[in-house]
Amino acid sequence: MTKSDRMPVIGGASLAPIEDSEPVRVASTEAQPAVRGWVFGSLFGAVLIAYVVIATRSIHAPFFALDDWDEICLVRASGSWLSLLGTDLYHFFRPVKNLMFLAYNWLYCHGGIEPVRVVSISIGLFSACAVFKLCCRLLASREWALAATAVWLLSPTLVSSTVWLSASNIMLMTGLAAVAVICHDRGCAAEESGSETDKKFSWRWTAFATLCVFIALASYEGGISVLPLFVAVDWYLHPQRLGRRSTWLKYLLYGAVLGVYLALRHHAGSTQTVLGGFSNVSRFQAAISSGYLTLLHGSIWLWPFTGMAVIGGYYWGQISITELAMCSLIVLAAATFAILKRRRYPSLTLGIAWFLLAFAPMSNILGFRNGPYCDSYIALASVGAAIAFVAVIRALWPSRMSGAARMIALAIVTLMAASRVGAAFEAADWSSAWNDPAVAYARSLQAFPQAFDAMTELA
Numbered sequence: 191m192t193k194s195d196r197m198p199v200i201g202g203a204s205l206a207p208i209e210d211s212e213p214v215r216v217a218s219t220e221a222q223p224a225v226r227g228w229v230f231g232s233l234f235g236a237v238l239i240a241y242v243v244i245a246t247r248s249i250h251a252p253f254f255a256l257d258d259w260d261e262i263c264l265v266r267a268s269g270s271w272l273s274l275l276g277t278d279l280y281h282f283f284r285p286v287k288n289l290m291f292l293a294y295n296w297l298y299c300h301g302g303i304e305p306v307r308v309v310s311i312s313i314g315l316f317s318a319c320a321v322f323k324l325c326c327r328l329l330a331s332r333e334w335a336l337a338a339t340a341v342w343l344l345s346p347t348l349v350s351s352t353v354w355l356s357a358s359n360i361m362l363m364t365g366l367a368a369v370a371v372i373c374h375d376r377g378c379a380a381e382e383s384g385s386e387t388d389k390k391f392s393w394r395w396t397a398f399a400t401l402c403v404f405i406a407l408a409s410y411e412g413g414i415s416v417l418p419l420f421v422a423v424d425w426y427l428h429p430q431r432l433g434r435r436s437t438w439l440k441y442l443l444y445g446a447v448l449g450v451y452l453a454l455r456h457h458a459g460s461t462q463t464v465l466g467g468f469s470n471v472s473r474f475q476a477a478i479s480s481g482y483l484t485l486l487h488g489s490i491w492l493w494p495f496t497g498m499a500v501i502g503g504y505y506w507g508q509i510s511i512t513e514l515a516m517c518s519l520i521v522l523a524a525a526t527f528a529i530l531k532r533r534r535y536p537s538l539t540l541g542i543a544w545f546l547l548a549f550a551p552m553s554n555i556l557g558f559r560n561g562p563y564c565d566s567y568i569a570l571a572s573v574g575a576a577i578a579f580v581a582v583i584r585a586l587w588p589s590r591m592s593g594a595a596r597m598i599a600l601a602i603v604t605l606m607a608a609s610r611v612g613a614a615f616e617a618a619d620w621s622s623a624w625n626d627p628a629v630a631y632a633r634s635l636q637a638f639p640q641a642f643d644a645m646t647e648l649a
Contacts, residue, residue, distance in 0.1 A: 234336055237336065237343060237344070238315060238343075240340075240344055241318060241344060242311060243618070244344065244614070244618045245310075245314060245349075245352045246307075246311070247621040247625075248307070248621045248622060248624040248625050249307045250303065250304065251303070251307070251353060251624045251625045253355065254355070254624070254630075256501070256647055257279065257354075258354070258355050261278060261356055262291060262294070262298075263279075264278065264291075265291045265292050265295050266295060274288035275289075276288070276458040281459070282411060283460035284359060284408065284409065286409040290362070294355060306355065310358045314343075318339060320364075320366075320368035320369045321342055321368050321573055322336065323368070323372055324368040324371055325339055325573075325576075327375050328423065328577060329577065329580070329581075334584055337580045337583070338576045338577050339576070341576040341579050341610050342575075342576035344610070345572060345610075346494040346613055346616045347490060347498075347566075347569075347572060348572065350500065350565040350566045350624075353624045354566065354624070357565075359409045359410050360409075360410045360566045360570075361569055362409050363406045364569045364573070367403075367406050367413055367416045367419070367570055368573070369398075370399045370416055370420075371416070371419055373396070373398045373402065374396065374399045377391075377393065377394075377399065378424065380395060381434075381436060382431075396440050399440075399444075400443055400444060403416055403444055404451060407447075408451070411551065412551045415570065417441075417444050417445065419547055420444060421441065422540065422544065424437065425532075426532050426540040468505070468562055469504070469505040469506075471504065471505065472506075472557075473558070473559060474557060475506050476557045477554060477556065478514060480518075480553040480555040481518030481521040481522075482509055482513065483553055483561065483562055484549055485521065486502075487563065487567060487568045487571070488549075490565075491568055491575055494616050495613075496637065498565070499633065499634035500564075500644060501564050501634060501641055501644060502561070502563025502634070502637070502638040502641050503640040503642050503644075504561075504562035505640060525542075528542040528546070529543075535581070537577060537581035538578050538581040538582060540574070541575065541578025542574065543574070544571070544573060544577065545572070545578070546574075547574075548568075548571035548574060549567065549571035579610075586602055620633075627647065631647050
């Protein structure tokens, strides 16, 4: 079996990395991988530098009025760091977030806001490396993994997870979730290798995945979506794993970790909801609006040029029942497509399933009335969006076509690539807006005129 035979297939085309049509002239065959590695490393470094440039446009931004200062006050009022191993200012069980703000407060008192921003940016760089390694495993190509990482990392919707310190815990959760899926995948692959040495290391990978899951949950409750993501990755890319007892034992272990987390959360008296930008919306009404809220976040990620906001607002009647039903049907159709076409389009459908599963806890499908809109809610979900986006480009790659089809594919790929370049510039502009909270809130009201929190803070 050749390397291309082992690769997933999209639209009848192999997903193996595309090689040049003519051989590259080098001094020796041994030198070629080193040259390609140097070039690739430079491209990866350029992506990280672009992220740092975007993030540092708000390096001097003060603590944000919404959440940041309240969390700092909570930390300063605490008797010791042990008292922070509980709920945050909104009474959510987020001990890791509290400890992060303990560090932020110390850095701020000893060096100002800039060292605090450096830590937040470092968390973003860690998450970027984790997402890249994850995409290498999911896309079976480091070139396409780099493309997916760049699409994810330079998106405007990721800005708030770095600039808004109260959302930096969500960025940390995203990185830990990526590491957890990597470790789970490596643990399963070690069992499949046939080597006794690798099999001994299998449960070590699983143990590390378990630790990452727990820390991710303690950072942000949206980390609960990591558990179904384990199953999704196995089902879409390695369905034979579901027939093994050891795989289900791993799932059981992850479920036990979730049970411990939920018990600690209950003991801490954590709340389940915060009304946020909802106005006179019942839990049932929030639940049947989940399809609309899912499409809202997805559409702003895909086309961020008119919808960037700190936080949105939602009131019942804002969207007609017909529109809510249509949105729910579209989400249902996407989920159905992701399930039924997973063998023909594994990367595309996995990306769609990842987005839907990772966003589900924030979609209000259970009517908790969280949100209703916030960029940082899709930090983890947008990893799936980036994978699906790149999967479409890879399937349409012009070098695999000829004639008019090639020209059409080239035009589509060019437009898609140009949209993400434009999104990176939009991210830089959005990052600058956070230097002045009044500007950030004013832009939020342009996108969401009914954003009540933005109105209050701006007043």
